[in-house]
Amino acid sequence: MRWRRIVAVARKEALQVVRDPRSLMIALLLPLMQMFLLGYGVKLDVDRIPLCVVDEDGSQGSRELVERFTSSRYFALRAVDRTVAPAVRHIDLGECRLALVLPPRLAERLAGGGATLQLLVDGTDSNTATIAAGYARNVIDSHATMLQLQALERHGYPTHALRPLDVRPRVWFNEDLESSYFIIPGVVALVMSVIGSQLSSLTIAREWERGTMELLVSTPVTRLELMIGKLAPYFAIGLVDAAICVLVAVGWFGVPFRGALVTLLGTTSLFLSVVLAIGYLVSVSIRSQVGASQVALVLTMLPTTLLSGFTFPIDQMPAVVQGVTTLVSARYYVTILKAIFLKGSSALELALPIACLALYAAVVVALAARAFRKTLD
Amino acid sequence: MSAVSGAAISVDRLGKRFGDFAALTDVSFDVEPGEVMGFLGPNGAGKSTLIRILCGLLRPSGGRARVAGLDVAADPEAVRRRIGYMSQRFSLYDDLSVAENLRFFGRIYGVTARDIGERLRAAVEMADLTGREDVPAGSLAGGWKQRLALGCAILHRPQVLFLDEPTSGVDPSSRRRFWSLIHDLAGQGVSVLVSTHYMDEAEYCMRVAMIAAGRLIALGAPHELKQRSAGGTLLEVACADTAHALEIAATVAGVRDAAVFGNTVHVTATLPQARDAVLAALVTAGLADARVRAIPPSMEDMFVHLVQAARAPAADRSTA
Numbered sequence: 183m184r185w186r187r188i189v190a191v192a193r194k195e196a197l198q199v200v201r202d203p204r205s206l207m208i209a210l211l212l213p214l215m216q217m218f219l220l221g222y223g224v225k226l227d228v229d230r231i232p233l234c235v236v237d238e239d240g241s242q243g244s245r246e247l248v249e250r251f252t253s254s255r256y257f258a259l260r261a262v263d264r265t266v267a268p269a270v271r272h273i274d275l276g277e278c279r280l281a282l283v284l285p286p287r288l289a290e291r292l293a294g295g296g297a298t299l300q301l302l303v304d305g306t307d308s309n310t311a312t313i314a315a316g317y318a319r320n321v322i323d324s325h326a327t328m329l330q331l332q333a334l335e336r337h338g339y340p341t342h343a344l345r346p347l348d349v350r351p352r353v354w355f356n357e358d359l360e361s362s363y364f365i366i367p368g369v370v371a372l373v374m375s376v377i378g379s380q381l382s383s384l385t386i387a388r389e390w391e392r393g394t395m396e397l398l399v400s401t402p403v404t405r406l407e408l409m410i411g412k413l414a415p416y417f418a419i420g421l422v423d424a425a426i427c428v429l430v431a432v433g434w435f436g437v438p439f440r441g442a443l444v445t446l447l448g449t450t451s452l453f454l455s456v457v458l459a460i461g462y463l464v465s466v467s468i469r470s471q472v473g474a475s476q477v478a479l480v481l482t483m484l485p486t487t488l489l490s491g492f493t494f495p496i497d498q499m500p501a502v503v504q505g506v507t508t509l510v511s512a513r514y515y516v517t518i519l520k521a522i523f524l525k526g527s528s529a530l531e532l533a534l535p536i537a538c539l540a541l542y543a544a545v546v547v548a549l550a551a552r553a554f555r556k557t558l559d
Numbered sequence: 560m561s562a563v564s565g566a567a568i569s570v571d572r573l574g575k576r577f578g579d580f581a582a583l584t585d586v587s588f589d590v591e592p593g594e595v596m597g598f599l600g601p602n603g604a605g606k607s608t609l610i611r612i613l614c615g616l617l618r619p620s621g622g623r624a625r626v627a628g629l630d631v632a633a634d635p636e637a638v639r640r641r642i643g644y645m646s647q648r649f650s651l652y653d654d655l656s657v658a659e660n661l662r663f664f665g666r667i668y669g670v671t672a673r674d675i676g677e678r679l680r681a682a683v684e685m686a687d688l689t690g691r692e693d694v695p696a697g698s699l700a701g702g703w704k705q706r707l708a709l710g711c712a713i714l715h716r717p718q719v720l721f722l723d724e725p726t727s728g729v730d731p732s733s734r735r736r737f738w739s740l741i742h743d744l745a746g747q748g749v750s751v752l753v754s755t756h757y758m759d760e761a762e763y764c765m766r767v768a769m770i771a772a773g774r775l776i777a778l779g780a781p782h783e784l785k786q787r788s789a790g791g792t793l794l795e796v797a798c799a800d801t802a803h804a805l806e807i808a809a810t811v812a813g814v815r816d817a818a819v820f821g822n823t824v825h826v827t828a829t830l831p832q833a834r835d836a837v838l839a840a841l842v843t844a845g846l847a848d849a850r851v852r853a854i855p856p857s858m859e860d861m862f863v864h865l866v867q868a869a870r871a872p873a874a875d876r877s878t879a
Contacts, residue, residue, distance in 0.1 A: 190666030194655065201654045397650040400614045401667045402640040556635070558616045 187403050191411025195385065199415055208380045213373045213423045217430045220369040224493060227361045228313040234261040234278040236269045239288040247284065250325050256317045269302065279304045280314050292329060355524040366437045367519035368492030370427040371512050374450065375457045375482040377423050381416040382461030383471075383478035386554065390469040396558065405554045413458045420454040421447075431523070440526030448529070449522070449536060453515040455543040457482060459550040466553040486512040511546075514539040567592045567627060567719050567750035568613065574621035575608050575773075582608040583773045585622070590752055592718070595745045597764030598754035599862065605773040606754035607647055610723045613752070614644045627718045640669070643712030647723040649704050651711060653697025657688050660696050661711055668715035675714075682710035685740060702733030709740060713749075720744060722753040726760065738763040758858035769865055777865045784865075785856045793856045794834055796824040798841065798849035807844045811837050816864070825860060826851075 199205045233251060237244050252259045260278050263269055269281040283300035291297035301318055305311040356363045389395040398408075428446070431437045461478045468474040486492060489503070490512035496504055507513045514535040521527035529536060568590035575583040583605045590596045598606045611617040613626055615635030624631045627641040651660045661682055665675045683689055686706035691699070696707060705725055712720060722741070726734045738760070741751050745765075753764070761767045761781050769777040769784075777784055798804050805824050809817040813830030814837065826837060834851055841849040856864075 184669065186669065187667055190663055194652065194659070194663045197659060198652070198654055392650075392653065393648050394650045394652055396616065396646045396648070397644065400616055400639060400642075400644040400646070401664070402636055402669070403667050404636065556615075557618060558611060559618055 183404065183407055187407045188411040188414070191403065191408055192414040195412050196415040198388075199381075199419070205381060205384060208377060209419045209423065212380075213377055213426050214430070216373045216376065217369060217427055218434075220372065221362065221366055221430070221435050224365050224369070228310050228317070229256050230258045231256055231280055231310075231314045231317070232260045232278045233257045233280045233282065233318075234263065234269050234272045235259065236263050236266050236281060236283040238264065238286045239284050240264070241289050243289040243292070244284045247322070247325050248282075250321050251282070251318075254317070254321055256314075257321075273302060273304050276304070279310065280318060282318065362435055363437050363524060364520065365493070366431045366435050367523045368490065368516050370424070370431060371453070371490060371516045371519055372483070372486050372492060373427050374420065374424060374453060374515070375486045375512050376479065378416070378420050378454050378457030379461035379464070379478040379482040380475055381419060382413055382458045383465045383474040385412045385416070385462065386465035387469055387471045387474040391471055399556045399558065405556055406551050408554065409462060409551050413462060416458055417451075417454055420458065421450070424450045424454070437523055439523055441522030442528065445527075445529045445532070446519075446522050449515065449518045449532075449539065452536070452539045452543050453511065456511045456539070456546050459543070459546040462550045463546070463553050466550070482512075485510040486516075489513065490516040492516050508538075511539060511542045514542070565592070566590060566625075567594070568596075568752060569625040570609075570613070570622070571624070572622035573609070573612065573619055573624050575605075575612060575617065576620045581773050583612075586770075586773075586775045587622075588768055588775065588778055590719075590750050592750050593745050593748045595741060595751045595753065595763070595765045597761050597767045598752065598770055599758065599761050599767055599858070600754075600756065600770035602756060604770045606770055607723050608773075609770070610644075610721045610752065610754060614642060614721055615639055640715075641718050643715070643717035643720045645705075645708045645712045645720075645722045645725050647727070649708060651696045651704070651708055654695060656693045656695055657683065657686075657699070657707055658692040660707065661714060664711040665714040670715050678714050682714055686710045701729045702736070705729055705733070705737060706740070709737070713744065718749065720749050720751045722751065724754050724756065726755060726757065734760070758862060761858045769862060771866045776868070777861075781858070785858070785861050792828050792831065792833065792853050793860060794826040794828055794837060794851055795820075795854045796826055796837065796841070796849060796851050797822075798824075798846050800846060803844070804841060804846055804849060807840050807846070808837050811840045816867075818863070820860075827864065 199209065235248050235251070237248065248259070248262065251257045257280075261268070261272060266281075266283060269278070269283070272278040273281055281302040283302065285291070285297060285299070288297055299322065301315060303311045303315050386395075389398055403411075424446075428439070432439050460481060461474075464478045464481065465474045468477055488494065489496075489507045489510045491507070492512070496507050496513065499507070517535045518527075518532050518539070521532055566589040568588075570589070571587050573583060573586045574581070586605075586609065588596075598609065600606050608617065612619050613624055613631060615631050615638050619632055626638045629638050629641070631638050652663070655663065658679065661679050662675065665678060670678055683692055686703065686709065688694075688699075688703060688707060688710075691703075696704065699707065709722070709725065712722075720741075726737055729737070734757075741753065741763070745751055755761070764781065766779060767777075767781050767784060768775055796804050796808055801819055801822060801824055805817055805819055808814060808824060808826045811833065813833040814826055814828050816827040818825050826833075828834070828837070830836075834853060838849065838851045841851070
């Protein structure tokens with residue numbers, strides 16, 4: 183292996199990237215676009231649920247209950263009607279997800295032993311519906327408890343003894359349960375895998391497409407020198423992109439960064455090696471730039487989105503699918519990123535996913551180095 | 560032909576098959592140091608396949624080939640360090656400048672940092688590209704592109720140079736200029752194997768190998784081949800009724816072959832007195848306007864004749 187030949191290839195490749203608008207776009211614009219699109223687009227929080235109220239009672243009591251909903255950050259009151267018909271329309275049109283129906287003579291019924299409220303829920307998105315109904319229940323339950331206590335007080339009971347269990351949950355790592363904190367480190371992984379594989383998927387295909395490969399294979403450059411030289415500029419670009427992603431995550435989205443930069447740099451380098459090698463493998467096998475970039479996109483984007491634990495928690499997947507995720511390199515990187523960002527985990531604590539990622543990198547890089555044949559046969 | 564030690568290229572019963580198609584069959588020849596060897600043949604004859612095998616780009620299916628003393632199948636990398644190659648299609652980087660292309664190939668071939676500046680200047684001068692070092696290679700005209708490609712192929716001072724149809728699509732004055740560069744290199748001891756489908760370019764070569772349908776059908780110095788292929792004298796018959804003249808001439812004793820060539824008939828005669836016999840036969844047949852003269856055979860005559868002879872080897876004594 184000659185250092186000089188590697189540098190020659192790397193320099194040539196860098197010049198070509200700088201002069202190729204398509205590569206430049208992928209390298210610099212795409213990561214920013216993806217960070218903002220996905221950072222804002224992928225939200226798992228259920229809050230500000232559009233709500234309408236059918237207040238058939240119209241008493242002070244019913245208004246107190248409605249107030250409880252409007253003061254909660256989980257609900258946004260859109261309309262108050264006197265009859266059910268307009269509320270049904272709101273749900274049909276998708277303006278509201280939830281309709282709370284308060285029956286007439288609510289205060290009277292409460293005094294007489296209890297009232298029944300109706301909750302109409304739009305169940306098209308079952309996940310949101312379940313969460314919304316749960317939130318509504320909590321609001322109503324706490325209101326009911328308050329009413330009970332008030333009633334008891336009026337009858338002279340000491341109310342302080344009536345709270346046998348009091349739960350005070352305290353959330354660690356993501357104190358505000360911001361789903362963006364949990365999503366954005368995953369977005370960084372997604373961006374890195376798409377960018378890395380896209381850039382390297384063009385590199386060999388471009389030589390075939392432009393007819394420069396014939397001369398290149400006639401030179402004494404070895405396939406290892408060729409691979410290292412060709413991927414080196416993309417590795418550098420990948421690290422710059424990683425820096426951009428982290429800056430946007432921390433600076434714009436306010437995601438806390440609690441770990442060590444060195445750990446981030448090391449693991450990002452490992453992951454970059456994996457995705458660059460995957461793109462290179464694709465580029466060697468498919469001799470057209472468009473074809474190679476599409477295959478590379480499918481090979482990296484899909485598993486990273488679906489099977490890395492980026493959006494869907496792995497431990498809730500069926501056992502077979504969980505098995506499949508062990509073959510997805512992004513799975514380890516997503517785990518590592520979330521831990522570095524939110525938990526401030528050290529490299530030692532992350533030894534297992536780091537080892538898996540390192541093994542993965544070793545295998546894919548070895549395959550990529552051997553894939554290219556210096557013949558035209 | 561066996562591998563002679565000291566030969567720059569030594570090819571022994573080389574064959575290449577692509578599936579059922581025999582691209583090359585039983586090709587043998589040697590090229591000496593400092594020799595310019597031309598490969599002549601129509602498109603698809605196997606010239607590019609042969610050059611690619613010698614450059615280690617294709618693996619031979621049979622036989623042996625040594626370049627610069629090294630077996631191309633056994634040690635292609637060592638061969639690659641000692642050769643320069645110019646492929647049929649322009650295959651430098653269009654988006655890199657003249658100087659960037661030269662520097663890239665120089666480094667890839669291991670030209671040291673100390674030498675590269677001087678070699679680059681020499682190559683730019685040779686290619687007549689002084690002042691255009693920063694122009695993108697893709698925007699150069701044909702003749703300059705081709706000389707730049709030659710420059711890239713010789714920066715590392717290779718012992719052997721393979722040029723695959725380097726002059727196709729280049730204007731005649733650039734072609735002449737290119738050939739003089741090739742002879743300069745040969746003068747410095749470089750062996751050059753150059754393929755072409757321009758018959759007239761064979762005259763620039765010290766020796767010519769004719770290749771058709773994957774077989775070597777003739778090998779020798781251009782003047783030698785012409786004489787040999789004529790197998791005697793080539794006569795040109797000019798008259799109004801060429802079809803009739805062809806018929807008559809073919810029946811004359813001592814005539815081996817007759818073919819229409821443009822608006823004349825070319826007659827190959829084995830006997831020196833055939834000229835008079837042909838003229839007499841034509842006049843007797845009523846073709847009073849017929850004129851017959853001996854002409855030197857062109858490369859094209861030679862090639863047509865050799866291909867015919869190769870198809871019927873038993874009937875011919877002149878093939879190599």
